[in-house]
Amino acid sequence: MEWISTVRYIEQTKRPFHFLLPSLRANQISNDHYCVNLLASLIQVEAIGGSAHVVALCMGAHIAILLATRWPNLVKSLNISGINGFSILTKPLLPVGLFLFFPFSFAECRGLSKILLSSRNVQSLPVRTLINVGLSPCRIAGINTHDDPKAAKDFAKQIRDQKVVVKAGEWMKHRWNVRDPNVYAAEIVSWIDDKPFSELLGRQFVDLII
Secondary structure (H helix, E strand, O other), X not given: OOOHHHHHHHHXXXXXXXXXXXXXXXXXXXXXXXXXXXXXXXXXXXXXXHOEEEEEEOHHHHXXXXXXXXXXXXXXXXXEEOOOOOOHHHOOOHHHHHHXXXXXXXXXXXXXXXXXXHHHHOOOOOOEEEEEEEOOOEEEOOEEEOOOHHHHHHHHHHOOOOOEXXXXXXXXXXXXXXXXXXXXXXXXXXXXXXXXXXXXXXXXOEEOOO
């Protein structure tokens, strides 16, 4: 699993964290109600105290947004990376794009598109939220991709209930949990501890003005 390295670095801090690492298939993720309710049940049953700090990337970030919106009592904070913006003009084409580049059925791609688009319409997110924005291109499924700073800032602006922090890095790539797991681990711990940071392990984090 791509999160193992990050978890191992966090474990080296000797902090008494309890990790939950759900692994969902595309057909599970494509049903947003099922997926979010499944994660909510996992936190309720397995997390200490029945709530958790949620860390997620890419598609997982969009799911985490929906989880925190529907079950805010289960989410202590959000730490998300890799969210992108999709306008109304992309709505008919997004399932086709996913179908062409990823090994999912078209029905699954339609479900995934629904999650990507619905999370963009969230206006109330009553949990402390950190949005990470990678500015370096990353090759995924044969195409170059990068995070969308404008989408992250626009998303932060539309949330009314809680202050949202947006941090960016020129060094940060889309899958930085794989490329820089030690830095990601240090950031996760700092965020959980509510400690401000602008540099971790020699990596600079820039606050984007919302």
